[in-house]
Structures are given as structure tokens and as C-alpha cells.
Amino acid sequence: MIFGLCDESFAINSTIDVPKDIDKGWVMFFVTLLNHTYWVLGATIGGIFGSLITFNTEGLEFVMTALFIVIFLDQWMKEEKHTSAIIGVGASIVCLVIFGGNHFIIPAMIAILGLLTLSRKSLEKVEASTA
Secondary structure, three states, rough: OOHHHHHHHHHHHOOOOOOOOOOOHHHHHHHHHHHHHHHHHHHHHHHOOOOOOOOOOOOOHHHHHHHHHHHHHHHHHHHOOOOOHHHHHHHHHHHHHHHHOOOOHHHHHHHHHHHHHOHHHHHHHHHHHHH
């Protein structure tokens, strides 16, 4: 769920169009701060009152997968160059093959972070040339 929260903050920050007269860094900071605050409050309320309300959650496993697919497609359609998305998908597939379905997420996140960090300068050059 933490990866989902981080991904949700990233998705919001990457899709908003901040007016030029407003500092984008502060907007991203407050979006992320509010997102985390809502998450903590929601988790706390859910922990307190969740045992009082019972309902069948069978079949809801697809929700996080659907969220990631929608975020991925939105970012894919928004960007002209897809290098970072290909790095993310490629590293995830490689880690899935190596570590299996139950243990690939953390190695994939580390691999993606490392690969994006190593390719940061070239990605920034491509971004600057398309801007």
C-alpha cells in the first residue's frame, strides 16, 4: 500500500499543470503532504472502525492493479518519450522472472530507482530538447 500511496502522489504531481506564477515545488510538496495526511487519517479511522463494519471483500484484489495500469497509461499518453516507462516495465519484468511473483516488488523498485538515477542526465537532456 505504501508503494501505491507513493505512486498516487507521483501520478497527481506529474499530471497537474501548475500556473507559471506559482512555485511548482511547493505545489508538489503540499499535494504529497496532504496525500500522506489523508492516508494516515484514513488508515487510523479504518483501524478503529473497520472491525465494526464487515462486508465481503472477495474479488477486490484487482483494484491496485487497475490503479497502476490507469496511472501508467495516463503517463504514457502524456509523454512524448517513453524511456522511463520502458525502464520501469523492463526492470519489473526482469525482477519478476528472477525473484518470482511474491518477491519481485522491492527488487524491482530498487532496480528502477538505480536505472533512472544512472540515466538521469540523458533523460534530462531529452526532456530539455523537447521542451
